[in-house]
Amino acid sequence: MHETKITKMAKAGSVESNDILVMISPGEGKIDLEIESVVYNQYGDDIRKTILDTLQEEGVTDAKVIVKDKGALDFTIRARVKACVKRGSEQDEL
Amino acid sequence: MDYLNNIDLDSIKIIDKSEYPTKGIKKDKVTNDIDNLFKELNIHDGAVVSFHHHLRNGDSVTNLIMKHIQKLGIKDITLVASSLFPTNKELIPLLKDGTIKNIVTSYISGELGEAISQGELKGYIIMQSHGGRARSILNGEIEIDVAFIASPSSDNKGNISGVNGINSCGTLGYAIADSMMAKKVVAVTDSLVEYPNYPADITEDYVDHILLVDSIGLKSGIVSGTTMITKDPIGLKIAKDTLKVMEASGLLKDGFSFQSGAGGISLAVTSFLREYMIENNLKGSFASGGITGYLTDMLEEGLFDALFDVQCFDLQAIESLKKNPNHLRMSASQYGNPEVSTVVDNLDIVILGATEIDTNFNVNVTTGSHGMLMGGSGGHQDTAAGSKLSIIVSKLFSSRIPLIKDRVDVITTPGSTVDVLVTERGICVNPLRQDLIEKFKEAKLNVVDINELKAYSEKIMGVAKPIEKTERVIGFSEYRDGRIIDYIYEVKR
Numbered sequence: 001m002h003e004t005k006i007t008k009m010a011k012a013g014s015v016e017s018n019d020i021l022v023m024i025s026p027g028e029g030k031i032d033l034e035i036e037s038v039v040y041n042q043y044g045d046d047i048r049k050t051i052l053d054t055l056q057e058e059g060v061t062d063a064k065v066i067v068k069d070k071g072a073l074d075f076t077i078r079a080r081v082k083a084c085v086k087r088g089s090e091q092d093e094l
Numbered sequence: 095m096d097y098l099n100n101i102d103l104d105s106i107k108i109i110d111k112s113e114y115p116t117k118g119i120k121k122d123k124v125t126n127d128i129d130n131l132f133k134e135l136n137i138h139d140g141a142v143v144s145f146h147h148h149l150r151n152g153d154s155v156t157n158l159i160m161k162h163i164q165k166l167g168i169k170d171i172t173l174v175a176s177s178l179f180p181t182n183k184e185l186i187p188l189l190k191d192g193t194i195k196n197i198v199t200s201y202i203s204g205e206l207g208e209a210i211s212q213g214e215l216k217g218y219i220i221m222q223s224h225g226g227r228a229r230s231i232l233n234g235e236i237e238i239d240v241a242f243i244a245s246p247s248s249d250n251k252g253n254i255s256g257v258n259g260i261n262s263c264g265t266l267g268y269a270i271a272d273s274m275m276a277k278k279v280v281a282v283t284d285s286l287v288e289y290p291n292y293p294a295d296i297t298e299d300y301v302d303h304i305l306l307v308d309s310i311g312l313k314s315g316i317v318s319g320t321t322m323i324t325k326d327p328i329g330l331k332i333a334k335d336t337l338k339v340m341e342a343s344g345l346l347k348d349g350f351s352f353q354s355g356a357g358g359i360s361l362a363v364t365s366f367l368r369e370y371m372i373e374n375n376l377k378g379s380f381a382s383g384g385i386t387g388y389l390t391d392m393l394e395e396g397l398f399d400a401l402f403d404v405q406c407f408d409l410q411a412i413e414s415l416k417k418n419p420n421h422l423r424m425s426a427s428q429y430g431n432p433e434v435s436t437v438v439d440n441l442d443i444v445i446l447g448a449t450e451i452d453t454n455f456n457v458n459v460t461t462g463s464h465g466m467l468m469g470g471s472g473g474h475q476d477t478a479a480g481s482k483l484s485i486i487v488s489k490l491f492s493s494r495i496p497l498i499k500d501r502v503d504v505i506t507t508p509g510s511t512v513d514v515l516v517t518e519r520g521i522c523v524n525p526l527r528q529d530l531i532e533k534f535k536e537a538k539l540n541v542v543d544i545n546e547l548k549a550y551s552e553k554i555m556g557v558a559k560p561i562e563k564t565e566r567v568i569g570f571s572e573y574r575d576g577r578i579i580d581y582i583y584e585v586k587r
Contacts, residue, residue, distance in 0.1 A: 017493045039494045041464065042558035071493025073555060 004059040010087035013072075013080035020072035022051075022084040027062040031055060037069035050074050054081040063088070124250050124286065126306040128162055134303070135278055137163060140170045140195075141239040144231075144276060146269035147177035147201075148244065148405060149261065152315020155244035155282045157184045158307065164188050170195040172217075174238060176227060176268040176426075177470070180204030181315070189214040197569075198236060200224050200470050207467035210568060213584040219467070219569030221460055221506070221582065224268065224404065225430020225438065225476035226574035231271040232427055235576060241276035243269050243296065244310045245283040252281050252301025253294040256406075257416045259285030261313045264385075264406025264415045266295035270425035273300040284310045295423060317408050323365055323388075324358030328518045332487050333362035335539070336445065336516045337370060342537035343483050343530060345442045348376060352398075353383040353477055354445035356407045359487045363445050364388045371397050382424065382437050383473055390414035393421060402437045404429045404473070430476025432574045438473070438480025446474055448486045448515075450502040453544050455509030455524045457486060458502035460571055463495045465561035465585045471506050475574045478511040483530075490517040490551050496558045498548040503561055504571050505580040520547055562586040 009025040037047055047069060054077070055063070065081075072080070125131050137143065143163070145156045156175055161184070163171060169192045175182075176199065183205035188194045196217035197210070210219055222230065230236045243266070247259030256266045261284065273279050273296045280303045281296075324330060336359075340346050352367065354360040365388060371378065372395075381389050382402035387410030393401050394414070402424040406412045414421045430438045438444075449469060450458040457478075462468035478484040490497055497517070513530060515522040520542035523531045534541050563583035571580040 018491070039463070039558070041561070042496070043494060043556060045559075046556050071495060073491070073494060 002059045003061065004085060004089045006060060006063040006085070006088040008088055010084050012084035012087060015068050015070055017070050018072060018076070020067055020069040020077050020080050022080045023066045024084045024088040025064045027064045029062055031061065032064045034066045035069065036067065039069070039071050046074070047077065050077045051081055054078045055085070058082060058085045060085055122250070123252055123302065124304045124306060128305060131280070131303055131305055132162065132166060135240055135280070137168055137240060139168055140172070141168070142172045142174055142237060144174035144238045144241045144272045145176070146243060146266065146272065147175065147179065148256065148263040148266055148268065148316070149311045149313070150177070150316050151179040151181050152261070152312040153179070153181065153244055154309060154311040155242060156182060159242045159282070160185055160188055160194070164191065164193040169193060172196040172198065174198045174236060176224070177201035177472070178203070178206055182206045186214065189216070192216060196220070198222060198227070200227055201472050202467050202470055211461070211466035211585045212587060213566065213568060215568060219582065220572050221470050221569065222572045223430060223471040223475035223574040224426045224473045225432060225436065226471075226572060226576065227268075228271040228425065228427035228429070229431045229433050229574065230576060231275050232431065233433060234275070238272055238276035240278045240280060241269070241272035242280050242282050243273060245281040246310070247285040247287050247291055248281045248283040248301075248304050249287055249289040249291040249298075250304065251289055251298040252304055253289070253291040253298045254281050254283075254296040254301065255291045255293060256295045257293070257412060258287060258291060259283070261285070261310050262412055263313060263316055264412040265403045265423045267404035267423065267425050267429065269296065271427055278302050280305055282307055282310060284308060313409075316406070322358060323361045326358070328489055329359045330362055331518050332359050332489065332516055333366055335521060336363045336485055336487055337366045338537065338539060339485060339514055339516060339521060339534065340367070340443055340483070341370075342533050342539060343443070344533065345483055346370070346376065349379045350442045351379045351440060352381045352443050353441055353481070355447055356384055356386055357447045360445045360447065361386065361388055363487065368392050368397060382429070382441060383477070385411040385414075385421070387411060390418070390421065393418060402429070430473055430480065430574065432476075432479070436480065438476045441477060441481040443483045443485065444477040444481040445485050445487055446478065448488050448497070450499050451486060451488070451497060451512070451515055452499045452502045452509070453548060455512040455515070455544070456502050456505045457507040457509070457512055458504050460504040460506045460582070465503055465563060467582070475507045475511070478507045479574065483513050484511060485514045485516060486512060487516050490519045490547065491555065494555050496551065496555060498544060498551060504582055506571055508573070508579060515544065517547065519550065522547055
């Protein structure tokens, strides 16, 4: 499986209702995930699993990830995480 | 009349000339000395005091008076407030120090509700409907010792008008029962006007004292965040489908009556209804409830004969109340007291919101998604019971908060009085209303079973973990007739 290295800080999404803001930056050897969600009590475990699964699929093993969730559905969370990983792992164009 | 039937002529005493009355001047009712007034009121531990909420989040009278009661060291008060708002978070310390023991209200939002849900109230909270509140006061179930009536204007005898004064808030429908039944009535005002103050919502014969204060609050706080038509396309679709439901029900004909709340989707329904009425040359009898500018426009366009107004929701409604003779004041009792003839019993269609609805059509508008007090019946129970067609409008998908449950957290309005649920993914009809199901299918509306809609929503959103509650009962959801329809539990911290 490919590995994706997070090289810089990046973000995707928004803090609008039904959306999620995902922020990623280079980690300290592991995945460090911080979740803030308006539906944490109801879906906190689901949200954590969705984010960790998506990071794994994208080959990210070393990153600090902070999310602010405003009730996004699973497919929105996946899309935002993927976009964020892509942005955080791109090489700067010279 | 025993008096007339048992007259004993020998015992009748004629007034002696020496005892003839003088042309006395009655005691001045007006004071700005709150300490002196409270000496006279002699409020004791365990007393029942009441307030109305026409100034909504702009009210400062409830906090002002309750803090004075706290200062005097009076304990175990039962606070009967028609509604409580975020501004009343200032009362949280009064729960903790035992000034306030019980609360009776019809709606509560903000940190005070959260504190109560977390167990800060020593006694109980009773959540009533607007009509149920009037019933319980008028039939003596709740005996108010002192009613403090935030008065936008009063003259020196206590004629209170809601349309005069710098903080005019319009009709005073929720304060009428209090003014009639409380042992003492205090008009609290920042606007003392010339006698006679008219039109009076509450007249001088019901008012014992007038307390002059610097400010009763801020009129701008009347307009709460919910009085704008939704711009959300999903909300607008729900509103359009709701109009189709109304049309298919066969109730939209000349002389029909209508009520909707001030939520974004409800207001959109009102707006689409207006277009429909103009297009089809339809004229309604009345619209009722909390009144907004959307409805006063329709009144002035001749689309309704009259408005029954228990509470003005915006400043345009206040202006209309002032100038339109067919914009009628309505007390909470006339609105929905189940023990008398009421406006809700003449209502054809009502549009209502829901925080949660269950597969038996029971609705919760009392607690929020975290299980904490964040709302209340208001007129929900009353209009659902009285109307020919009660329609709940709500988004199925809204910030991943589940709408349809097996059992709502707290039952506010029983499913036996709820007819239709309209969501963006389909229309559910209460199986008790087979007549509607047939009509809607004939009109090719997207009718779906509520159990199927719930399953669909869980497939997309996942199944939410249930809200964690403790075993401790902190209050009751009371039905409009005074019976208890559900418990309210303390939440787990």
